[in-house]
Amino acid sequence: MIQFRSVTKKYKNDNYALKNINLDIMSGEFVFIVGASGAGKSTLMKLLYNEERPTSGTVTIGGINIANLSNEKVPNLRRCMGIVFQDYKLLQNMSVYDNVAYVIRTLGISSKEINARVSGALKIVGLYDKMNVTPAELSGGEQQRVGIARAIVNGPPLLIADEPTGNLDPKNSMEIMQILDQINQRGITVIVSTHDNAMVDYFRKRVITLDNGEIVRDIQAGTYE
Numbered sequence: 001m002i003q004f005r006s007v008t009k010k011y012k013n014d015n016y017a018l019k020n021i022n023l024d025i026m027s028g029e030f031v032f033i034v035g036a037s038g039a040g041k042s043t044l045m046k047l048l049y050n051e052e053r054p055t056s057g058t059v060t061i062g063g064i065n066i067a068n069l070s071n072e073k074v075p076n077l078r079r080c081m082g083i084v085f086q087d088y089k090l091l092q093n094m095s096v097y098d099n100v101a102y103v104i105r106t107l108g109i110s111s112k113e114i115n116a117r118v119s120g121a122l123k124i125v126g127l128y129d130k131m132n133v134t135p136a137e138l139s140g141g142e143q144q145r146v147g148i149a150r151a152i153v154n155g156p157p158l159l160i161a162d163e164p165t166g167n168l169d170p171k172n173s174m175e176i177m178q179i180l181d182q183i184n185q186r187g188i189t190v191i192v193s194t195h196d197n198a199m200v201d202y203f204r205k206r207v208i209t210l211d212n213g214e215i216v217r218d219i220q221a222g223t224y225e
């Protein structure tokens, strides 16, 4: 499903954030991307959702090289993936329901269909009962669950989560990871960056370790170290 071929990324300050990345991720996999702060995890994720472009090399998703995607095709690409952020990025003045419905309201589907999809996504993350509250009334873990519902509401084949538990305590982190695992079990490819070694050790998924912009380890059913 995803291929990186000889991918480098250099930001303006001349530092290489990624160096010669070669990587294959198959449809249906659950992958942890781990490594110290500054190792290149977020850069790798940003190349996937086209927030950044590689300096050289190709990034292919579903057979399409997205390294030089024209700007008008980026929204199409994003519709095929859900993105979850460390800081949730919720709209504070909107209800949980409206946060989740926001993007699919632009797709020209009926309000009945929107309601069915939003309700379904909120049930998966266990927040159906809180659809009418605003983010400020929720705990951090609940806010991240809204972020996950928003990411999956359109039924994407791929979910990308960049440090989704970075602001959460161990209990909430575990709940979030379990939800991501359940989503993976529905057949969605899930890529999670983290430096939470306890989570990685618990779930025993494929672990790809970045160090200073390079892949230094890539193992199945792995631990953090």
Ligand SMILES: Nc1ncnc2c1ncn2[C@@H]1O[C@H](COP(=O)(O)OP(=O)(O)O)[C@@H](O)[C@H]1O
Pocket: 011, 012, 013, 015, 016, 017, 035, 036, 037, 038, 039, 040, 041, 042, 043, 044
């Ligand atoms: N927008 C940017 N401009 C310049 N340098 C950046 C930018 N974003 C990240 N970097 C640098 O790229 C390297 C990798 O960063 P990042 O991908 O954010 O790593 P991680 O997510 O693993 O902490 C770091 O040295 C970081 O300082």
Ligand SMILES: [Mg+2]
Pocket: 041, 042, 043, 163
């Ligand atoms: Mg990061």
